[in-house]
Amino acid sequence: MTRLHLIARLKQRDEDALIEVMNTYGDYLLRTAYLLVKDHQLAEEAVQDTFITAFEKIHQLEDAAKLKSWLTTIIINRCRSYMRKNSWKNLLPTIDFNLFQLFKEDTSAGNPEDFLLQWEGNQQLSAAIQQLDYKYREVITLFYYNEMKITQIALHTHANENTVKSKLKRARTLLKDILLKGEESDEATTANHKTTAR
Numbered sequence: 001m002t003r004l005h006l007i008a009r010l011k012q013r014d015e016d017a018l019i020e021v022m023n024t025y026g027d028y029l030l031r032t033a034y035l036l037v038k039d040h041q042l043a044e045e046a047v048q049d050t051f052i053t054a055f056e057k058i059h060q061l062e063d064a065a066k067l068k069s070w071l072t073t074i075i076i077n078r079c080r081s082y083m084r085k086n087s088w089k090n091l092l093p094t095i096d097f098n099l100f101q102l103f104k105e106d107t108s109a110g111n112p113e114d115f116l117l118q119w120e121g122n123q124q125l126s127a128a129i130q131q132l133d134y135k136y137r138e139v140i141t142l143f144y145y146n147e148m149k150i151t152q153i154a155l156h157t158h159a160n161e162n163t164v165k166s167k168l169k170r171a172r173t174l175l176k177d178i179l180l181k182g183e184e185s186d187e188a189t190t191a192n193h194k195t196t197a198r
Helices: 003-011 015-037 039-055 063-087 112-117 125-133 134-145 150-157 161-197
Strands: none
Touching: 003 015, 003 063, 015 134, 039 063, 039 161, 063 134, 063 150, 112 134, 125 134, 125 161, 134 150, 134 161, 150 161
Protein backbone atom coordinates (compact mmCIF):
# COMPACT_ATOMS: atom_id res chain seq x y z
CA MET A 1 0.00 0.00 0.00
CA THR A 2 1.38 3.40 -0.95
CA ARG A 3 1.84 6.24 1.50
CA LEU A 4 -0.43 8.37 -0.68
CA HIS A 5 -3.23 5.83 -0.23
CA LEU A 6 -2.55 5.72 3.52
CA ILE A 7 -2.84 9.50 3.78
CA ALA A 8 -6.06 9.41 1.73
CA ARG A 9 -7.50 6.89 4.19
CA LEU A 10 -6.46 9.08 7.14
CA LYS A 11 -8.22 12.05 5.54
CA GLN A 12 -11.33 9.88 5.33
CA ARG A 13 -11.04 9.35 9.12
CA ASP A 14 -10.07 5.66 8.75
CA GLU A 15 -8.90 4.57 12.22
CA ASP A 16 -7.21 1.45 10.80
CA ALA A 17 -4.98 3.80 8.80
CA LEU A 18 -4.10 5.62 12.02
CA ILE A 19 -3.13 2.29 13.62
CA GLU A 20 -0.85 1.59 10.65
CA VAL A 21 0.84 4.96 11.11
CA MET A 22 1.21 4.31 14.85
CA ASN A 23 2.78 0.89 14.19
CA THR A 24 5.15 2.35 11.60
CA TYR A 25 6.34 5.46 13.46
CA GLY A 26 5.49 4.79 17.12
CA ASP A 27 8.89 3.49 18.23
CA TYR A 28 10.77 6.21 16.34
CA LEU A 29 8.66 8.96 17.92
CA LEU A 30 8.86 7.43 21.39
CA ARG A 31 12.65 7.23 21.31
CA THR A 32 12.85 10.80 20.03
CA ALA A 33 10.50 12.08 22.73
CA TYR A 34 12.31 10.18 25.48
CA LEU A 35 15.66 11.65 24.51
CA LEU A 36 14.11 15.12 24.63
CA VAL A 37 12.00 15.00 27.80
CA LYS A 38 13.97 12.39 29.80
CA ASP A 39 10.83 10.76 31.19
CA HIS A 40 9.24 7.62 29.78
CA GLN A 41 5.66 8.39 30.82
CA LEU A 42 5.89 11.94 29.53
CA ALA A 43 7.37 10.65 26.26
CA GLU A 44 4.45 8.25 25.84
CA GLU A 45 2.00 11.10 26.43
CA ALA A 46 3.80 13.22 23.84
CA VAL A 47 3.56 10.41 21.28
CA GLN A 48 -0.14 9.88 21.98
CA ASP A 49 -0.75 13.62 21.62
CA THR A 50 1.25 13.60 18.39
CA PHE A 51 -0.91 10.89 16.83
CA ILE A 52 -4.12 12.59 17.98
CA THR A 53 -2.93 15.91 16.54
CA ALA A 54 -1.85 14.24 13.29
CA PHE A 55 -5.20 12.51 12.91
CA GLU A 56 -7.09 15.76 13.58
CA LYS A 57 -4.92 17.89 11.30
CA ILE A 58 -4.05 15.42 8.54
CA HIS A 59 -5.56 17.77 5.95
CA GLN A 60 -2.66 20.16 6.63
CA LEU A 61 -0.19 17.59 5.27
CA GLU A 62 0.26 18.52 1.61
CA ASP A 63 2.97 16.04 0.63
CA ALA A 64 2.45 12.40 1.61
CA ALA A 65 6.19 11.73 1.24
CA LYS A 66 6.80 14.10 4.17
CA LEU A 67 4.67 12.21 6.70
CA LYS A 68 7.62 11.22 8.92
CA SER A 69 9.03 14.73 8.82
CA TRP A 70 5.62 16.19 9.66
CA LEU A 71 5.21 13.80 12.63
CA THR A 72 8.71 14.74 13.81
CA THR A 73 7.79 18.42 13.81
CA ILE A 74 4.67 17.67 15.87
CA ILE A 75 6.60 15.60 18.45
CA ILE A 76 9.26 18.31 18.79
CA ASN A 77 6.55 20.91 19.44
CA ARG A 78 4.83 18.63 21.99
CA CYS A 79 8.10 18.04 23.84
CA ARG A 80 8.90 21.75 23.88
CA SER A 81 5.46 22.43 25.31
CA TYR A 82 5.96 19.84 28.07
CA MET A 83 9.38 21.23 28.92
CA ARG A 84 7.94 24.73 29.23
CA LYS A 85 5.21 23.51 31.57
CA ASN A 86 7.36 21.27 33.74
CA SER A 87 10.80 21.37 35.25
CA TRP A 88 12.47 18.02 34.66
CA LYS A 89 16.08 19.07 35.09
CA ASN A 90 16.63 16.82 38.09
CA LEU A 91 15.58 13.68 36.23
CA LEU A 92 18.65 11.96 34.82
CA PRO A 93 17.62 8.44 33.76
CA THR A 94 20.16 6.17 32.19
CA ILE A 95 19.45 5.64 28.51
CA ASP A 96 21.21 3.34 26.14
CA PHE A 97 21.64 4.49 22.56
CA ASN A 98 24.57 4.81 20.19
CA LEU A 99 26.07 8.18 19.35
CA PHE A 100 29.46 6.98 18.21
CA GLN A 101 29.91 9.87 15.77
CA LEU A 102 29.10 12.60 18.26
CA PHE A 103 31.97 14.84 17.32
CA LYS A 104 32.25 13.81 13.67
CA GLU A 105 31.87 17.34 12.31
CA ASP A 106 33.92 19.04 15.01
CA THR A 107 37.22 19.20 13.14
CA SER A 108 38.73 21.53 15.74
CA ALA A 109 38.53 18.81 18.39
CA GLY A 110 41.30 16.67 16.92
CA ASN A 111 40.42 13.08 16.17
CA PRO A 112 36.84 12.57 17.40
CA GLU A 113 37.00 8.78 17.19
CA ASP A 114 39.99 8.73 19.56
CA PHE A 115 38.12 11.01 21.94
CA LEU A 116 35.12 8.71 22.10
CA LEU A 117 37.04 5.43 22.21
CA GLN A 118 38.25 6.24 25.73
CA TRP A 119 34.70 5.94 27.08
CA GLU A 120 33.53 2.45 28.01
CA GLY A 121 30.07 1.98 26.55
CA ASN A 122 27.79 4.97 26.27
CA GLN A 123 26.39 5.21 29.78
CA GLN A 124 28.53 8.24 30.60
CA LEU A 125 27.69 9.85 27.27
CA SER A 126 23.97 9.26 27.79
CA ALA A 127 24.08 10.76 31.26
CA ALA A 128 26.07 13.74 29.94
CA ILE A 129 23.50 14.41 27.19
CA GLN A 130 20.74 14.35 29.79
CA GLN A 131 22.53 17.13 31.70
CA LEU A 132 22.35 19.54 28.76
CA ASP A 133 19.72 22.25 28.61
CA TYR A 134 16.78 21.33 26.40
CA LYS A 135 17.85 23.53 23.48
CA TYR A 136 21.19 21.69 23.22
CA ARG A 137 19.71 18.25 23.90
CA GLU A 138 17.25 18.90 21.08
CA VAL A 139 19.86 19.64 18.39
CA ILE A 140 22.11 16.77 19.53
CA THR A 141 19.16 14.34 19.39
CA LEU A 142 17.97 15.50 15.99
CA PHE A 143 21.46 15.62 14.44
CA TYR A 144 22.95 12.39 15.79
CA TYR A 145 20.03 10.18 16.77
CA ASN A 146 17.53 11.21 14.08
CA GLU A 147 20.36 11.80 11.58
CA MET A 148 18.86 15.06 10.36
CA LYS A 149 20.86 17.58 8.36
CA ILE A 150 21.29 21.15 9.57
CA THR A 151 18.73 22.37 7.04
CA GLN A 152 16.16 19.85 8.27
CA ILE A 153 16.73 20.74 11.92
CA ALA A 154 16.33 24.43 11.07
CA LEU A 155 13.04 23.65 9.35
CA HIS A 156 11.70 21.51 12.20
CA THR A 157 12.72 23.88 14.95
CA HIS A 158 11.82 27.12 13.12
CA ALA A 159 15.36 28.43 13.53
CA ASN A 160 17.88 29.63 10.99
CA GLU A 161 20.72 27.34 9.97
CA ASN A 162 23.45 29.43 11.60
CA THR A 163 21.59 29.25 14.91
CA VAL A 164 21.38 25.47 14.62
CA LYS A 165 25.10 25.22 13.80
CA SER A 166 25.92 27.46 16.75
CA LYS A 167 23.79 25.38 19.15
CA LEU A 168 25.32 22.17 17.84
CA LYS A 169 28.84 23.48 18.30
CA ARG A 170 28.02 24.70 21.82
CA ALA A 171 26.35 21.37 22.68
CA ARG A 172 29.48 19.45 21.62
CA THR A 173 31.69 21.72 23.73
CA LEU A 174 29.42 21.35 26.77
CA LEU A 175 29.32 17.57 26.35
CA LYS A 176 33.08 17.36 26.10
CA ASP A 177 33.41 19.44 29.31
CA ILE A 178 30.89 17.24 31.16
CA LEU A 179 32.64 14.06 30.03
CA LEU A 180 36.10 15.35 30.95
CA LYS A 181 34.89 16.46 34.40
CA GLY A 182 33.40 13.01 34.89
CA GLU A 183 36.72 11.42 33.99
CA GLU A 184 38.59 13.68 36.44
CA SER A 185 36.09 12.80 39.17
CA ASP A 186 36.55 9.06 38.48
CA GLU A 187 40.35 9.45 38.68
CA ALA A 188 40.10 11.34 41.98
CA THR A 189 37.82 8.66 43.44
CA THR A 190 40.23 5.92 42.35
CA ALA A 191 43.19 7.80 43.88
CA ASN A 192 41.27 8.22 47.18
CA HIS A 193 40.49 4.51 47.30
CA LYS A 194 44.17 3.67 46.77
CA THR A 195 45.23 6.09 49.54
CA THR A 196 42.62 4.68 51.95
CA ALA A 197 43.67 1.12 51.18
CA ARG A 198 47.29 1.79 52.27
